[in-house]
Amino acid sequence: MKIIVMKFGGSSLAEPEKIKIMAERAHAVRRGGFGVIMVVSAPADVTDDLLALSKLVTGKPAPRELDALLAAGEQISAALMAMAISGTGAQAISLSGTQAGIMTDSRHTDSDIISIRPVRVAAELKKGRIVVVAGFQGVTKEGDVSTLGRGGSDFTAVALGCALKAVMCELYTDVKGIYTANPTVVPDAKKIPRISYDAVMRLARSGTEVRQLRAIAYAKKHRVPLRLLSSFENGYGTLVGDFEPASAKPEVTCFSILKSGDRAEIHLIGSKLNAPAIADAVKNASASAGRRLLNEEYLPDWASLTTTFRDGEPLLKALHKIFIKP
Numbered sequence: 156m157k158i159i160v161m162k163f164g165g166s167s168l169a170e171p172e173k174i175k176i177m178a179e180r181a182h183a184v185r186r187g188g189f190g191v192i193m194v195v196s197a198p199a200d201v202t203d204d205l206l207a208l209s210k211l212v213t214g215k216p217a218p219r220e221l222d223a224l225l226a227a228g229e230q231i232s233a234a235l236m237a238m239a240i241s242g243t244g245a246q247a248i249s250l251s252g253t254q255a256g257i258m259t260d261s262r263h264t265d266s267d268i269i270s271i272r273p274v275r276v277a278a279e280l281k282k283g284r285i286v287v288v289a290g291f292q293g294v295t296k297e298g299d300v301s302t303l304g305r306g307g308s309d310f311t312a313v314a315l316g317c318a319l320k321a322v323m324c325e326l327y328t329d330v331k332g333i334y335t336a337n338p339t340v341v342p343d344a345k346k347i348p349r350i351s352y353d354a355v356m357r358l359a360r361s362g363t364e365v366r367q368l369r370a371i372a373y374a375k376k377h378r379v380p381l382r383l384l385s386s387f388e389n390g391y392g393t394l395v396g397d398f399e400p401a402s403a404k405p406e407v408t409c410f411s412i413l414k415s416g417d418r419a420e421i422h423l424i425g426s427k428l429n430a431p432a433i434a435d436a437v438k439n440a441s442a443s444a445g446r447r448l449l450n451e452e453y454l455p456d457w458a459s460l461t462t463t464f465r466d467g468e469p470l471l472k473a474l475h476k477i478f479i480k481p
Contacts, residue, residue: 158280158321159184162194162290162312166329167386168232169199177386178239181285185245190280192319194290194312195236197228218263222302226252229289229308236287247285250275252292257311259293259301266301267369268293268310271318288315306367313370317377324379326366327386332393335479336410340468345479347409349394354408354424357457361411361422371395400426405433407478412471418449419467421474423458433458436477444473
């Protein structure tokens with residue numbers, strides 16, 4: 156049986172009606188003949204609420220106890236999702252990270268997966284059940300609950316996809332995929348049909364919350380195919396894999412922008428970006444737009460431009476217009 160892993164973030168699980176929609180999505184995939192593993196995050200804002208609650212009890216909660224508390228958010232989602240799936244007529248079961256066999260180190264609140272033995276998951280799939288796994292969590296060798304850091308449900312999904320040789324690991328969010336730039340900043344930004352692991356890792360390092368960096372690194376190491384999709388709209392999304400550059404020429408794939416204080420840092424991600432033609436085009440764009448460049452750094456797959464806070468977004472739009480084909 157071919158397996159698909161479907162991971163849903165907190166915004167997809169914020170309300171009972173949304174949970175029901177995601178349950179129907181999973182049931183549709185199961186009807187297509189696939190074994191389905193759902194990995195779920197805590198409902199939107201629940202983790203923040205639990206953190207705030209811990210601060211009301213003590214100013215410095217013990218990391219072990221904080222993990223025990225925060226893991227409850229994902230388990231709420233998993234149980235509710237299994238109930239919702241049962242309501243669609245499919246069979247489902249919820250499992251904690253411990254029950255799913257996710258073993259981690261003992262670095263509480265930011266643990267790393269050291270091994271995964273999804274014996275229970277495989278057994279439940281054979282029974283025809285949709286297996287709903289609480290993301291973001293695992294268990295240490297001491298038997299303590301651990302959590303995988305911000306965005307850790309991505310890591311859970313990728314690790315399970317690897318261990319069970321899934322044909323695809325689908326990561327669902329409230330956006331349709333990865334874009335050439337943030338569409339709220341650059342309205343002409345285009346959705347990217349496919350992108351390399353390395354480019355997504357560069358985006359994560361540059362401050363863009365595309366996916367958890369460790370999850371993408373793990374996917375690259377183990378060649379786990381990923382697809383980034385919208386929870387609420389149908390579409391192809393963005394496929395993430397071990398892709399070579401589309402052209403032998405210098406090419407910009409996408410941009411990110413990070414603003415801090417009175418500065419803005421724009422990152423260009425692509426291939427052969429240390430070619431003189433890229434630097435020349437950047438200088439021409441900034442001059443034409445009347446925007447200042449305070450610092451420039453060019454590497455083969457990444458370039459960093461520093462400008463003023465005020466000039467950041469206008470410069471990004473000017474660069475996008477030059478480098479991204481309509």
